[in-house]
Amino acid sequence: MHRPVGLLRRGGLGVLMFVAALALMPLLVTSYHDQPDPSADSPRLTSTQPGKAPITATGTAGEPSPLPAPGPSATAPPGTTGTAPGAPGAPGAPAESTTTPALLGFVGVIPNDTVHGTVQIELSVRGSPGPVLFTLTGPKTVSYTDNGPIFVFTPVNDAPWDTTTCPNGSYVLTARATRLNLLPLSVTFHILNTGTTTPVGSARG
Numbered sequence: 086m087h088r089p090v091g092l093l094r095r096g097g098l099g100v101l102m103f104v105a106a107l108a109l110m111p112l113l114v115t116s117y118h119d120q121p122d123p124s125a126d127s128p129r130l131t132s133t134q135p136g137k138a139p140i141t142a143t144g145t146a147g148e149p150s151p152l153p154a155p156g157p158s159a160t161a162p163p164g165t166t167g168t169a170p171g172a173p174g175a176p177g178a179p180a181e182s183t184t185t186p187a188l189l190g191f192v193g194v195i196p197n198d199t200v201h202g203t204v205q206i207e208l209s210v211r212g213s214p215g216p217v218l219f220t221l222t223g224p225k226t227v228s229y230t231d232n233g234p235i236f237v238f239t240p241v242n243d244a245p246w247d248t249t250t251c252p253n254g255s256y257v258l259t260a261r262a263t264r265l266n267l268l269p270l271s272v273t274f275h276i277l278n279t280g281t282t283t284p285v286g287s288a289r290g
Contacts, residue, residue, distance in 0.1 A: 191208060205246065208237070
């Protein structure tokens with residue numbers, strides 16, 4: 086009589102354990118899903134290949150790793166150079182104006198030239214330098230102001246200069262702007278007239 090009662094007790098205990106397992110199973114499943122993802126704390130692996138940007142991989146083995154987005158290129162924008170801004174030749178640097186007044190040089194005579202007879206000496210300019218004072222110094226001194234716009238050394242009656250009006254010798258002709266502070270120009274030459282007549286033209290020696 087005692088053995089069947091023991092079997093019943095054991096059977097009832099097993100049923101109770103099975104019912105308890107069924108009741109605890111949802112709690113165990115919920116607790117499993119609430120656990121943190123171990124891949125979030127996985128180490129970051131970086132590989133570098135010559136000539137290529139580093140590639141960083143995060144995650145577990147067997148999963149594809151995202152490639153980093155391409156960064157901005159270090160190449161300089163088109164049209165730029167290594168010249169500092171504002172330096173001569175650099176982009177944006179102001180160019181010299183072609184109308185800035187300046188005295189450029191003499192035309193009709195060269196340094197250490199020898200002239201005789203009638204010659205025409207002009208002054209090459211840029212822009213509008215204003216009135217120009219011509220001064221001839223040597224055995225004889227002559228001054229003449231030309232208002233332009235074409236500047237010619239014609240000290241007598243606006244005609245080509247007759248060198249026979251000056252004694253033979255070495256002369257210096259200087260051109261200077263009278264209103265603007267411009268760099269003056271000078272040229273040295275020689276007058277050599279022979280005979281009693283007035284030769285026409287110029288000789289260069």
